[in-house]
Amino acid sequence: xxxxxxxxxxxxxxxxxxxxxxxxxxxxxxxxxxxxxxxxxxxxxxxxxxxxxxxxxxxxxxxxxxxxxxxxxxxxxxxxxxxxxxxxxxxxxxxxxxx
Numbered sequence: 356x357x358x359x360x361x362x363x364x365x366x367x368x369x370x371x372x373x374x375x376x377x378x379x380x381x382x383x384x385x386x387x388x389x390x391x392x393x394x395x396x397x398x399x400x401x402x403x404x405x406x407x408x409x410x411x412x413x414x415x416x417x418x419x420x421x422x423x424x425x426x427x428x429x430x431x432x433x434x435x436x437x438x439x440x441x442x443x444x445x446x447x448x449x450x451x452x453x454x
Contacts, residue, residue, distance in 0.1 A: 378412045399452065406447035415439060 386408045387401065411420060419439075426434050436444075 377417050383408055383412075402451045403444075403447050406451055407444055410443040410447060411440070414443065 387404050415423075423437055423440060426437075
């Protein structure tokens with residue numbers, strides 16, 4: 356799941372020459388595309404990614420998301436996932452996965 360989030364958060368770096376300043380439909384589309392790409396179960400992954408994006412948009416300021424993206428991009432193998440993002444991903448897993 357960390358790989359999914361890392362791939363999805365890294366979308367910010369490649370969206371354009373100028374980083375976006377706020378959430379937009381293009382931001383959402385890029386997030387969902389990057390998030391869904393590396394996993395085999397596309398429907399489940401899409402639901403998890405969609406939940407994650409929606410919660411990030413509601414709970415994390417866009418400027419903070421940009422900081423997180425930079426942290427993860429600068430240290431992809433060693434940077435810890437910030438607690439606020441880890442909690443969102445965990446909550447979405449519980450909400451979306453039928454155990």
